[in-house]
Amino acid sequence: MLFNKLPDDIFAPLSGQNRQVYQSVLLELADLFFDEDLIDPFIAKDLVRSTIENAVVKLGVRRWVAESEEEAELPTSSADYTNRIYRRLVQTGWLEEEQKIYRTYVLLSPSVSYLLRNLVSIARLEKRSYGGTVLNVLSSLESAINDPVGRGITLSEAADTAAEFSAHLTDMMLGLRELKISLAESHNPQEIVRGFFDRFVEHILVSDYKTLKTKNNPFRFRRQILSLLRDLQFDTLKVEMLTEHYQMQYEIESETAEAMVHQHINRIIRIFESVDQRLAIIDDFRYQLEKRVADTVRYMDKTTPGMAARLSRVIAKLAEKDGREIPPVQSLDQYGFISPSSIRSPVRRRVETAPRVITQQQIDPKVLYMRQLFKEWKARREVKVDRIEAYLDRHFLNGENLVSASEFTIDSIEDYICFSYVRHLNSLGKKARKTAERYQIEFDEEYVRVADMVECRGFKIHRNNA
Known part of the structure; x- marks a missing residue:
């Protein structure tokens, strides 16, 4: 001992x-x-x-x-x-x-x-940096996982660093409690302000405390640390390699080395899982300290000279009535120190928004069905060159090289779209150039009716053998 x-x-x-x-x-x-x-x-x-x-x-x-x-x-x-x-x-x-x-x-x-x-x-009690400590744990843990045979001992260093970090959080909470008690017992505004800056800001406050409230806070790696440790717990091969490395470094038995490996893993997990609760306690103490100091600074310069004499005269006037009759207050200007407006309500602390589960909104199946029908109808009306080619090839099956307008059939909306663009292949641009070169169209002066659906100017289509 x-x-x-x-x-x-x-x-x-x-x-x-x-x-x-x-x-x-x-x-x-x-x-x-x-x-x-x-x-x-x-x-x-x-x-x-x-x-x-x-x-x-x-x-x-x-x-x-x-x-x-x-x-x-x-x-x-x-x-x-x-x-x-x-x-x-x-x-x-x-x-x-x-x-x-x-x-x-x-x-x-x-x-x-x-x-x-x-x-x-x-x-000397120098201020600590949370960011460096968390990164030190992460780098040591990554070294142990990536090279358990050569650098497995860094897992022990990560556990020691995490334990030291946990002890510092505890010391910080106790220091804030002690400072709160000492400031509460003090009635001198100057001593309260001086004690706050000398003891809290210079000695207790962490050097990168402000970064804890930003998106670049050092605890953004905490989830990564916990994920690595949980994966390591169920990776029997790496645990076995770490056990062998511990056994060689500490010169202990295999069972003791394996128990030490799991002990170090569980220690880091416990510490980083409880960080949020401990920081909430520290933040609560910090809020109370800053509120008391802010109130002290706010009212330091609001004391009116001669206030004690005024209070003495008011009490003396009240004593003349033997305490049985209190004169009515005619104006708040004279006795403003007892008016309701002089009682300042404390500032409400900002309450953190509670997390809520975001659920996906359920869409009515009828709406989904109508959307699908609309997509299918839109797809059927779409102009595609391959559809037009298939439509033309269907009418040149018998080896014929000439088809007139009256010989075309229209059995569906796709056939209607294809027939409408057969007469205007050149208007489809580059994507239909090869198809337009394979056929030649000749228009007549007479109008014909096609499939009892379309009435158009008569034409004949020749298919080029080349």
Whole structure:
């Protein structure tokens, strides 16, 4: 547990009356020990002491409380402060000394180093980015699915990132609750506004919170993540390959590795399925905070000078009547602060439109039947060259090369359309050019009646043998 990994007095410097000094010193030491360019974790003692002295000078320590009975005299210089702080950090386990030949080096144990990194992250509490976290989970998941043999371990990284993201959402909700309570207890408008911007906007609010309300919000990949995970759950081959990769990486048994794979998959699914509900809670807290601050700003400049004196005089006049008779209000201008118009109704929160199922409108079968009949009737009236050719070939079946107008038959609406355009093949343009070249028409001066339906000018059609 915790006490088996950390020294017993590790938190003593941060719990005493000099904790502000030790906090500043530890933050400076964190920049020294966690430097990205640092190759050797063993740092010279002189460099550590100079870093502590710089922190003392920067902080400008003026007050120091004795931490033991042996410290009768208070420090008189920055060097004295540095010596006491350094000895205290070594005694409580924050720093460890190691002798190498003639020089003394200072280092951090692994557990203390991890503790210091987390304390620094709490102290600085930088804003998070939802978009980067979601994309990190998606890319790790895609790598594990596309190459389960070589990159299957990225599924574990995706689960850890999702768990860290879930913990950050919880911390954000708790931070908003704490801020709401502190603002509710404050009666100073300036403190309310300052606390809102210093604590909410600068520390709690997510850096890309506004993008959550746009079409390019980072959670647009959530559906893709859930789809990939659900497909992976039922892909026995890839699950087996991931199990083998887990077994090789963690050096565990096959059953344990398979259980770990399913545990990581289910963890990511649970987290991303509950995102909407958790964001709704966060948005509710945010709305309450912003409403209180907006009301505070709205009424900060509406206090009338001398209002307290006016209230005192009104109460004194009411007291003269022994509380039994209240003078009628003749004008709201004089006592406007008690008028109904001065009571401001709260702004209603915008309610999200509930989703509804869109059903396809059912069309009357009779209407569909009439549409079909109309399409068929329109198709029968359509002029097509192939129909005209078939109509002409039907009348030249006996090998004859000449057919007169009276010999044509009209048995249907299609025949009527074809007969109407037989006399005008050239008017059909390019699409009927080949057909027009195969036939030659000669008109007469007499009118004939065809199939007891059409009366037209007589003609004869010759079919060219070529």
